[in-house]
Amino acid sequence: MIKKILAVDDDAAVLKVMKTALQDNGYEVVAVESGAKAIKEIRKEFYPLIILDVKLPDTDGLAVLKMLRELQKESLHSVVIMVTGFPSEEIVVEAIKNGANDYLAKPFNLTEFSYSVNRNAKVAELEIEKYEYARQLAQKNKELGETLLELKKAKDTADNCNITLERMVEEEMRSFQISQAQLIQSAKMAAVGQLGAGVAHELNNPLTAVLGYSQFLLQKTKDKGPLDINDLRSYLESIEKETIRCREIVSNLLQFSRKPFGEKDEPIDIRKAIDSVFLIIGNQLKLNNIEVEAKLAPDLFKVAGNLNQLAQVFINIFLNARDAMKGKGKLSINVQNIIDEKNNNACTVAVAISDTGCGIAQENLAKIFEPFFTTKEKDKGTGLGLFVTYQIIQEHNGSIEVKSEVGKGTTFTITLPAAQ
Ligand SMILES: Nc1ncnc2c1ncn2[C@@H]1O[C@H](COP(=O)(O)OP(=O)(O)O)[C@@H](O)[C@H]1O
Ligand SMILES: [Mg+2]
Numbered sequence: 001m002i003k004k005i006l007a008v009d010d011d012a013a014v015l016k017v018m019k020t021a022l023q024d025n026g027y028e029v030v031a032v033e034s035g036a037k038a039i040k041e042i043r044k045e046f047y048p049l050i051i052l053d054v055k056l057p058d059t060d061g062l063a064v065l066k067m068l069r070e071l072q073k074e075s076l077h078s079v080v081i082m083v084t085g086f087p088s089e090e091i092v093v094e095a096i097k098n099g100a101n102d103y104l105a106k107p108f109n110l111t112e113f114s115y116s117v118n119r120n121a122k123v124a125e126l127e128i129e130k131y132e133y134a135r136q137l138a139q140k141n142k143e144l145g146e147t148l149l150e151l152k153k154a155k156d157t158a159d160n161c162n163i164t165l166e167r168m169v170e171e172e173m174r175s176f177q178i179s180q181a182q183l184i185q186s187a188k189m190a191a192v193g194q195l196g197a198g199v200a201h202e203l204n205n206p207l208t209a210v211l212g213y214s215q216f217l218l219q220k221t222k223d224k225g226p227l228d229i230n231d232l233r234s235y236l237e238s239i240e241k242e243t244i245r246c247r248e249i250v251s252n253l254l255q256f257s258r259k260p261f262g263e264k265d266e267p268i269d270i271r272k273a274i275d276s277v278f279l280i281i282g283n284q285l286k287l288n289n290i291e292v293e294a295k296l297a298p299d300l301f302k303v304a305g306n307l308n309q310l311a312q313v314f315i316n317i318f319l320n321a322r323d324a325m326k327g328k329g330k331l332s333i334n335v336q337n338i339i340d341e342k343n344n345n346a347c348t349v350a351v352a353i354s355d356t357g358c359g360i361a362q363e364n365l366a367k368i369f370e371p372f373f374t375t376k377e378k379d380k381g382t383g384l385g386l387f388v389t390y391q392i393i394q395e396h397n398g399s400i401e402v403k404s405e406v407g408k409g410t411t412f413t414i415t416l417p418a419a420q
Contacts, residue, residue: 002124005117006047007031008038008064009083010057014106018051021110022117035059042068047078048124051104051117054084054091062091062098069099076131079124081116083108202249202372202382206242213239249382267302267419268310270335270349276307277314281322285331288322294333301337301349301418305396310416313392316385317353317412323376324357324410331355338415347418348398352411359406368402 005027009015015031022029030047032038035056041047042064050068054061065080072078082095085106092103102120104113213235220227274294278285285292303310321331334352339345360368367373369390374381393400397417404410 002027002048002121002128004028004030004047004049005121006038006041006050008035008051008056008061009033009053010055011053014053017110018113021113025114025117027117027121035061035064038064039067042071042078046076048128049117049121050078050080052080052082052100054082054095055086062094065095065098065100077127079120079127081120203246206245209242210239210246213242245382249384265304265306268305268307269302270300270310270351270416271296273307273310274314274333274335277311277318281315281318285318285322288325289328290322290325291330292333293330295335296333297336299337300335301347303349303396303398303416304419305416309392310396313389313414314353316389320385321353321355321357321410323380324355324359326358329356329409337418348415349418351414351416353414354409354411356409359408359410360402360404361406365402365404369400 005022007015007018007022007029009018009031010033012033015033019029019031030041032041035058038050038052038056039059042050052061052064056064061082061084065082068078068080077099079101080099081102081104082100083104083106084091095103101123102116104116108116217232217235274296278292282292318331321329325331332352332354334354336350338348338350340348364373364375369386370383371387372383373387374383390400393414393416399415401413401415402410403413
């Protein structure tokens with residue numbers, strides 16, 4: 001229920017009657033007798049209901065109405081009842097055009113007046129409600145607009161992120177492909193096809209010999225002819241030798257069916273790996289007149305990997321050194337920690353193994369890691385030792401280098417990353 005009403009009339013008696021009637025109806029009334037005062041009031045505060053005389057001494061009622069509507073263009077509208085003593089159709093039309101809500105002709109009786117006021121008070125109330133709803137709606141719209149804007153911004157950011165991410169992935173893929181290509185190039189000796197063909201070839205020769213000698217002996221027993229005991233021994237020795245060769249090739253290749261080492265592998269003490277190798281082949285070295293000098297720095301970093309595989313690496317290299325020294329020489333082993341300041345203080349363990357053997361010819365240096373490359377006599381070398389060595393070091397994320405001078409000796413240097 002609205003409270004305050006502005007009543008405007010130049011006739012003091014009419015104003016008084018209206019004021020009394022309105023107060024009787026429970027309204028609070030501000031009564032003024034001129035257009036100027038009315039304008040001052042409506043500028044000062046909002047009146048939900050205004051009763052406005054058309055004919056005023058200064059500014060007339062219609063002008064006040066126009067001004068009011070102008071003033072309230074963007075805001076809540078007052079409900080206006082126009083009052084006049086000379087009602088003409090023209091004035092009524094003009095008033096409605098300018099936004100009057102109702103019209104009351106003088107003289108009016110109080111019942112008529114009260115009825116009109118109460119009805120328009122209801123309209124004013126509805127007007128206020130409607131305005132409040134509109135205001136809330138506008139607020140909601142504004143919030144919605146802001147949310148939409150934020151969503152759009154978030155979407156733009158996400159789109160940008162996606163583009164950046166895509167670029168990063170592309171870049172990574174490209175550098176990955178390049179390093180893959182380099183890896184494939186440098187490790188082409190590991191090509192499975194090459195290995196398979198090599199295996200077949202290498203096994204075929206000794207097997208052909210074994211088959212040949214066996215068939216020959218079998219034939220002899222069928223013929224029941226005379227068989228020289230020396231011939232028999234020589235055939236059997238050949239069969240034994242070729243079979244041993246097959247076994248060596250197979251045992252080397254078995255390295256490839258071993259499980260790749262994983263997290264379960266303990267950090268390994270290089271000293272232990274080398275000691276275990278000397279337990280196995282120390283005697284052989286001694287028999288070949290090979291002096292061994294091992295210098296292992298104290299407090300060596302441990303390396304992550306597989307003890308048996310690393311032992312295999314050292315066996316392969318030591319036996320090659322033994323073969324290269326041909327019955328006399330010195331094997332030096334030097335192990336030390338390396339902290340690479342240029343590379344983020346990366347910690348590695350370097351194992352250098354030198355011999356005073358025959359050395360490796362320049363043209364062979366590039367081939368020694370290839371499978372089945374050997375310069376040794378047919379039944380001495382398989383050409384798999386360094387190939388296997390290279391694969392094991394790769395699997396340990398390490399590297400292997402060789403320096404050699406014909407007639408002087410050879411040094412293999414293995415570098416392995418320290419365990420975390
Ligand atoms: N310490 C070394 N001194 C001289 N030559 C070596 C040495 N180590 C390896 N080589 C050369 O590399 C070849 C390949 O070695 P490897 O793969 O172990 O096969 P294998 O020992 O069966 O010949 C050897 O035949 C030899 O020519
Ligand atoms: Mg070898």
